Amino acid sequence: MDLILDLLSNVIDTAMSIVPIAAFMLFFHYVVLRRELANPAQLAVGFLFILVGLAIFLLGLEKALFPIGRIMVDQLVAVSVADLPEAGSHWTDYYLIFAFAFAIAFGAAIAEPALLAIASRVSELSGGAIHAWGLRVAAALGVAAGVTIGCIRIAAGIPLHWCMAAGYAVIIVQTVFAPRVIVPLAYDSGGVSTSAVTVPVVTALGLALANQVPGRSELQDGFGLLALACVYPVITVLAYAQVTAFLEKRILRRRTENPPQV
Amino acid sequence: MKLFWRMAWGGIRDLSPVVLVILFFQAVVLDRPIADLQVLFEGAVLVVVGLTIFVYGLEIALFPVGDSLAYALASKGSFLWLLAFAFLLGFGTAVAEPALTAVATEAAKTAAAAGSIADSDLARSRYTLGLRLTVAFSVGVALVLGVTRIVLGWSLPKMIIGGYAIVIAFTFFAPSEAVGIAYDSGAVTTSVITVPLVTALGIGLASSLADRNPLTDGFGMIAAILLTPMIFVMLYGTLLAWI
Numbered sequence: 001m002d003l004i005l006d007l008l009s010n011v012i013d014t015a016m017s018i019v020p021i022a023a024f025m026l027f028f029h030y031v032v033l034r035r036e037l038a039n040p041a042q043l044a045v046g047f048l049f050i051l052v053g054l055a056i057f058l059l060g061l062e063k064a065l066f067p068i069g070r071i072m073v074d075q076l077v078a079v080s081v082a083d084l085p086e087a088g089s090h091w092t093d094y095y096l097i098f099a100f101a102f103a104i105a106f107g108a109a110i111a112e113p114a115l116l117a118i119a120s121r122v123s124e125l126s127g128g129a130i131h132a133w134g135l136r137v138a139a140a141l142g143v144a145a146g147v148t149i150g151c152i153r154i155a156a157g158i159p160l161h162w163c164m165a166a167g168y169a170v171i172i173v174q175t176v177f178a179p180r181v182i183v184p185l186a187y188d189s190g191g192v193s194t195s196a197v198t199v200p201v202v203t204a205l206g207l208a209l210a211n212q213v214p215g216r217s218e219l220q221d222g223f224g225l226l227a228l229a230c231v232y233p234v235i236t237v238l239a240y241a242q243v244t245a246f247l248e249k250r251i252l253r254r255r256t257e258n259p260p261q262v
Numbered sequence: 263m264k265l266f267w268r269m270a271w272g273g274i275r276d277l278s279p280v281v282l283v284i285l286f287f288q289a290v291v292l293d294r295p296i297a298d299l300q301v302l303f304e305g306a307v308l309v310v311v312g313l314t315i316f317v318y319g320l321e322i323a324l325f326p327v328g329d330s331l332a333y334a335l336a337s338k339g340s341f342l343w344l345l346a347f348a349f350l351l352g353f354g355t356a357v358a359e360p361a362l363t364a365v366a367t368e369a370a371k372t373a374a375a376a377g378s379i380a381d382s383d384l385a386r387s388r389y390t391l392g393l394r395l396t397v398a399f400s401v402g403v404a405l406v407l408g409v410t411r412i413v414l415g416w417s418l419p420k421m422i423i424g425g426y427a428i429v430i431a432f433t434f435f436a437p438s439e440a441v442g443i444a445y446d447s448g449a450v451t452t453s454v455i456t457v458p459l460v461t462a463l464g465i466g467l468a469s470s471l472a473d474r475n476p477l478t479d480g481f482g483m484i485a486a487i488l489l490t491p492m493i494f495v496m497l498y499g500t501l502l503a504w505i
Contacts, residue, residue, distance in 0.1 A: 051319075053316030064298075114453075190485070195457060196453065230452075
C-alpha cells in the first residue's frame with residue numbers, strides 16, 4: 001500500500017515537470033503552426049508511458065538503490081579512514097573510495113535512460129556504423145573517469161578548474177584529429193550521460209567524501225564532480241571513434257594490399 | 263510485444279553493472295553481508311520495469327513529436343518563430359527541472375556560508391530564484407544558439423571551444439563559491455526529459471533542412487546547454503559580489 005502511495009506521489013511529481021512541456025509543444029503545434037497531430041492516440045499512450053515509466057524508475061532508485069549506495073559510501077569512507085594514522089593522511093589512502101567511485105559511476109551511466117535512448121537513435125541514424133553499445137560503454141567509461149578524477153581532486157585538494165582545463169585541452173587536440181562525423185555527438189555525450197541516475201549518485205558521493213576528508217568542507221568542495229563527469233565522456237567518445245576509424249583503415253589497407261582471392 | 267520483451271531484457275543488462283558493483287563491494291571489500299538483499303532486488307526490478315516503459319514511451323511519443331514540430335517549424339520558414347520556440351522550450355524545461363531547484367537550494371546555503379549573501383530565509387530564497395532564472399535563461403540562450411548554428415551551418419567545434427575558453431577565463435574573476443556551482447549547473451539541467459527532447463528537435467531540424475546531415479548537424483545542442491549556464495552563473499555570482 002505504501003508502495004502504491006509513493007508511486008502516486010512520484011507520478012504527480014513527474015507530471016509536474018512533463019505536463020508543462022507537453023502542453024507547450026501542443027500549443028505550438030495547434031495554435032502557432034495550426035497543424036493536426038499525425039497520430040494523437042499513439043502520442044497520448046506514449047506520454048502516459050513516459051510518465052508512469054519514469055515514476056516507477058525513480059521509485060526503484062529512491063526506495064532501494066540510493067539508500068544502499070549512501071550507506072556503502074559511508075562505510076567505505078569509514079574503513080579507509082579507520083586504517084589511517086592520526087594526522088597527515090595522504091590522498092592515496094582513499095584508494096578504495098576511488099575504485100568504488102569508478103565502478104559505481106560506470107554502472108550508473110550504463111543504466112542512464114537518456115544515454116540509452118540517444119545511443120539507439122545514433123545507431124539508427126548512422127545506419128549501424130556507430131554501435132549503440134560501444135557508444136554507451138565509451139561514454140560510461142568517461143563518466144567513471146571524470147568522477148574518479150573528481151574524487152581524487154577532493155581528497156588531494158587540487159583546484160577544480162585545473163581538472164576542467166586539462167580535460168578541455170585534451171578535447172581540443174582530439175577534435176583536430178577525430179573523424180568529423182562524431183565530433184558533435186561526442187560533445188553532447190557529457191550532458192547525455194549525466195541525468196536521472198548519475199546526478200543523484202554522483203552528488204551523494206561528492207558530499208559524503210567532502211564530509212569525511214579532513215580539511216574539506218561539504219559546501220566548498222562537494223561541487224564539481226558533475227562538471228567533470230560531463231567533460232571526460234567527450235574524451236572517451238572521441239577516442240572510441242578514433243580507435244574505430246583507425247581499425248577500419250587498417251582492415252581496408254590490408255584488403256587493398258592482399259585482395260581476397262576470387 | 264516482442265519489442266517490449268527485448269527492451270525488458272535490455273533493461274536487465276543495463277542495470278546489472280550497478281547491482282554487481284554493490285554486491286562486490288559489500289561482500290568482498292567491506293566483507294559484510296547485505297542488510298537488505300530483498301530491498302535491493304525489489305528496487306532493481308522497479309528500475310528495470312520503469313526504464314523499459316519510459317524508453318518505449320520516448321520512442322513512440324516524444325521522438326515523433328519532436329521530429330514533426332521541428333519539421334513543421336522549419337518548413338513554415340519563419341526563423342523568428344523557430345528561435346522563439348527554442349528559447350521558450352529551453353527556459354521552460356529548465357525552470358521546471360526538479361534537480362535544478364534542489365541544487366540551487368544547496369547553492370544558496372553555500373553562498374550564505376561564504377558570506378556572499380545574508381544568512382536569512384529571504385536572502386537565500388531570492389538567491390535560489392535568481393540562480394534558477396539565470397540557468398533557465400542560459401538554457402534558452404543555448405538552444406537559440408544551437409538552432410541558429412544548425413540553420414546557418416556554423417562550426418560547432420569553434421563555438422564550443424570558444425565557450426571553454428570563456429569558462430576558464432571567467433574562473434579567475436568569479437567568486438570561488440560561485441565557480442563550483444556554476445560548473446555543475448549545466449550538468450543538472452540536462453535531464454532525462456530535456457536530453458531526448460532537445461536531441462529530437464536538433465535531429466528533426468537538421469533532417470528537414472536540405473543540405474544538413476542529422477548526424478553531424480543535429481547534435482551539439484546539449485553541449486551548448488552544458489556551457490552557457492557555467493558562463494551565466496559565474497556572471498551572476500560576480501555581479502552579486504559587486505553589488
